[in-house]
Amino acid sequence: MSNSIIKPQKGISRRSVLQGMGAAAGTGLALQAMPGFVRYSQAATSEPVKIGLQLHRTGIGASYGRWYERVTAAAVKVINDGGGINGRPVEVIVEDDGTDPKRGAEVVEKFATQHKVDVAYGTLFSHVVIGSAPRAGELKLPYVVVSEGHHVASGKLNRYVFQPGITDVRSQVIAMAPWISKNLGKKVTMIFPDFAFGHDHRDYFSEAIKAQGGQVAGLIAIPPTESSFTRYLPQISSDTEVLYHVMVGPAVLTFVKELGQFFGSSRPQIFGFIDSLEAVDLATPQLEFLEDTYFWEGNPRYAQKDQTEYDKFYREMVGVDANGASTSDQKDISTYSHMFGCWESLFAIKQAMEASGYEGQTPKDKQGFIEAMEAIQKFDEGREHPQGDKIFNGKNHQCYGHQNISKVTGGRLEVVHRTAIEDGLYEVSADYTTMSL
Amino acid sequence: MTAPSFTKAAGLHLLVIMSLFVLQFVLPAYHHLAITRIMVLAVFAMGYNLLFGYAGLLSLGHALFFAAGLYGAGLTAYHLGWSVPAAFVAGTGSGFLASLLIGLISLRTSGVAFMIVTMMFAQVSYLASLYFTTYTRGDEGLVMPQAARRFELFGANFDLTDPTVRYNIALALLTLTTVVIFAIVRGTTGRTLVAIRENEPRTLMLGYDTFRIKLKALVISGTLSAMAGSAYALLFAYVGSSFASIQYSIDALLFTLLGGAGTVLGPLLGTFAMFYMIDIASEYTAAYLLITGLALIALVLFFPKGIVGTIRERWVSWLP
Numbered sequence: 001m002s003n004s005i006i007k008p009q010k011g012i013s014r015r016s017v018l019q020g021m022g023a024a025a026g027t028g029l030a031l032q033a034m035p036g037f038v039r040y041s042q043a044a045t046s047e048p049v050k051i052g053l054q055l056h057r058t059g060i061g062a063s064y065g066r067w068y069e070r071v072t073a074a075a076v077k078v079i080n081d082g083g084g085i086n087g088r089p090v091e092v093i094v095e096d097d098g099t100d101p102k103r104g105a106e107v108v109e110k111f112a113t114q115h116k117v118d119v120a121y122g123t124l125f126s127h128v129v130i131g132s133a134p135r136a137g138e139l140k141l142p143y144v145v146v147s148e149g150h151h152v153a154s155g156k157l158n159r160y161v162f163q164p165g166i167t168d169v170r171s172q173v174i175a176m177a178p179w180i181s182k183n184l185g186k187k188v189t190m191i192f193p194d195f196a197f198g199h200d201h202r203d204y205f206s207e208a209i210k211a212q213g214g215q216v217a218g219l220i221a222i223p224p225t226e227s228s229f230t231r232y233l234p235q236i237s238s239d240t241e242v243l244y245h246v247m248v249g250p251a252v253l254t255f256v257k258e259l260g261q262f263f264g265s266s267r268p269q270i271f272g273f274i275d276s277l278e279a280v281d282l283a284t285p286q287l288e289f290l291e292d293t294y295f296w297e298g299n300p301r302y303a304q305k306d307q308t309e310y311d312k313f314y315r316e317m318v319g320v321d322a323n324g325a326s327t328s329d330q331k332d333i334s335t336y337s338h339m340f341g342c343w344e345s346l347f348a349i350k351q352a353m354e355a356s357g358y359e360g361q362t363p364k365d366k367q368g369f370i371e372a373m374e375a376i377q378k379f380d381e382g383r384e385h386p387q388g389d390k391i392f393n394g395k396n397h398q399c400y401g402h403q404n405i406s407k408v409t410g411g412r413l414e415v416v417h418r419t420a421i422e423d424g425l426y427e428v429s430a431d432y433t434t435m436s437l
Numbered sequence: 438m439t440a441p442s443f444t445k446a447a448g449l450h451l452l453v454i455m456s457l458f459v460l461q462f463v464l465p466a467y468h469h470l471a472i473t474r475i476m477v478l479a480v481f482a483m484g485y486n487l488l489f490g491y492a493g494l495l496s497l498g499h500a501l502f503f504a505a506g507l508y509g510a511g512l513t514a515y516h517l518g519w520s521v522p523a524a525f526v527a528g529t530g531s532g533f534l535a536s537l538l539i540g541l542i543s544l545r546t547s548g549v550a551f552m553i554v555t556m557m558f559a560q561v562s563y564l565a566s567l568y569f570t571t572y573t574r575g576d577e578g579l580v581m582p583q584a585a586r587r588f589e590l591f592g593a594n595f596d597l598t599d600p601t602v603r604y605n606i607a608l609a610l611l612t613l614t615t616v617v618i619f620a621i622v623r624g625t626t627g628r629t630l631v632a633i634r635e636n637e638p639r640t641l642m643l644g645y646d647t648f649r650i651k652l653k654a655l656v657i658s659g660t661l662s663a664m665a666g667s668a669y670a671l672l673f674a675y676v677g678s679s680f681a682s683i684q685y686s687i688d689a690l691l692f693t694l695l696g697g698a699g700t701v702l703g704p705l706l707g708t709f710a711m712f713y714m715i716d717i718a719s720e721y722t723a724a725y726l727l728i729t730g731l732a733l734i735a736l737v738l739f740f741p742k743g744i745v746g747t748i749r750e751r752w753v754s755w756l757p
């Protein structure tokens with residue numbers, strides 16, 4: 001759906017207005033209603049800052065997309081209630097990419113040339129990011145992605161692409177390997193999807209576990225078209241100490257259930273990426289066997305005992321309860337582990353625009369925005385960054401932060417270890433700043 | 438086709454090409470970019486139509502040929518650093534070889550079996566593109582390097598990041614494809630293909646080597662599809678396995694059905710209509726594919742010959 005402007009109370013509707021904010025550009029009506037009224041009127045222009053949300057509204061990324069949209073709506077409301085960006089309200093225009101790289105590139109073109117947005121943002125699936133990024137670079141459109149793949153950090157894209165709101169897979173797996181090796185075991189069998197995202201896990205986690213003196217007992221790659229996994233599970237060797245799983249896509253629930261049926265009452269230690277169960281209720285029948293297994297979480301789904309005031313605020317604004325479900329529908333489980341990246345990315349955009357004094361879409365303003373984003377070195381934990389503090393590398397356009405290891409206890413995910421930022425650092429070889437603007 | 442009708446038909450196709458050339462000077466930026474993509478995909482659909490529309494061979498494996506071009510051009514440019522023209526030739530050549538090989542095998546079947554065999558070959562190529570991740574990065578895909586974005590030909594420099602250059606390259610490929618298809622369907626081969634489509638045993642009985650003629654059609658069709666794939670990789674800088682998935686075989690079929698199978702301009706019009714149907718419908722609802730599906734059902738029910746096919750049937754009988 002295009003031409004959509006975020007409207008928090010009712011989600012997204014076409015050509016609707018964010019709390020009356022989008023209409024501020026023309027009508028002035030919203031200006032009378034919002035706290036940012038004075039600041040908007042003092043800005044050099046009251047034209048909204050246009051952010052294009054490239055959304056997986058349909059296709060295999062739709063469950064993530066639904067929540068990426070809600071988080072965006074909530075973050076934009078907070079930004080606009082606080083006076084917008086440089087005194088200008090934020091307007092979000094949504095286009096569905098169908099989780100398809102071809103359509104993704106078309107959407108980027110539409111953002112740049114038809115909607116004329118200031119920034120495109122939001123994409124999750126790696127193939128859509130990589131299919132779209134060349135066009136963003138060629139059209140000189142800043143493109144802020146909320147993916148996890150190593151593509152931004154590796155330097156394979158271009159200077160206009162940033163990932164300031166969520167860590168990359170490489171950083172995630174190397175941060176957790178020491179804890180897994182020390183607490184769960186050193187002989188690991190990995191089950192992963194047989195495509196690029198899974199291969200990043202395979203390569204970087206294998207490397208990291210070996211660095212800890214561990215070994216990979218088996219690599220079980222699941223073809224992407226697979227819908228049943230029973231024939232792969234016997235490949236797990238009996239001397240496996242830790243089973244590492246990461247699965248994505250529509251068949252994840254089947255995978256986890258079949259894993260339980262295969263092991264019965266006897267199993268090795270199990271460590272999974274929450275991707276295998278993102279947006280899935282832990283209380284789903286047949287998932288009981290996950291009790292006492294471990295998961296990686298980018299952001300803990302269940303409110304913890306030591307919940308920060310920032311997480312509390314973020315949950316409330318996004319409409320997620322203490323169990324990670326929608327406050328309006330207990331069956332609607334959020335993609336809590338990933339979706340904070342949208343919230344934090346929007347505040348990173350705001351920070352860079354304010355630092356550069358961004359006023360409009362002149363080449364000078366855009367250049368200033370890119371350089372200001374590259375100049376960011378850290379994000380402090382706070383309302384803008386509820387998942388925790390992060391450091392940002394301006395050379396490879398990638399942030400680095402904390403990871404959470406959670407244990408399934410009484411049907412909840414309880415955080416048992418939080419990694420330090422340093423645990424996820426690796427030698428960076430990419431340098432986008434050497435590319436021309 | 439008589440001489441006057443030839444003149445009319447040739448004039449119409451020339452007019453379409455000239456209109457597309459002129460359009461670039463008046464189109465808003467977004468539509469300029471959109472039509473560039475449409476023209477590249479239309480080359481794919483026109484190639485598909487030669488086999489499906491004229492020879493009556495329903496292939497569900499044409500994404501393989503598009504992907505052969507995509508990867509043939511993309512991998513040589515990415516890993517071997519080949520120049521744009523060399524990579525383009527490599528991609529198109531890959532499609533030629535793939536279609537020749539697959540044609541020799543799959544044309545031993547017909548009807549539903551042909552459809553299934555071609556689909557299976559395409560599925561193998563799709564999974565192969567995922568399997569060899571080291572080279573292809575599978576579903577994630579590859580971004581073409583800067584060297585593959587510029588080239589020199591006959592002393593002139595071309596920058597593929599320039600929308601005007603890209604538009605005119607796409608137009609040149611579309612023109613070439615139109616000329617090739619037009620010449621084929623007006624010539625003996627085209628007539629024979631239609632004869633095979635209508636009654637293959639009878640055509641065989643008349644002394645034609647139908648296997649050879651079908652193979653020729655499949656190779657030309659596959660090579661044109663690969664040419665579109667090569668162009669896509671180089672013009673839009675991305676190579677990924679989703680283009681080898683069955684969805685893209687079906688896309689070519691739908692473009693053709695919508696525009697009119699067995700007409701030269703039908704696939705171009707079908708690609709254009711499908712692109713904008715999705716683009717506009719998605720502005721109103723997330724269920725835009727439902728709208729597209731309903732439109733296709735209505736088409737099959739009321740205009741089974743597609744847009745151009747219906748026009749030809751009812752009003753303009755000289756359309757090739």
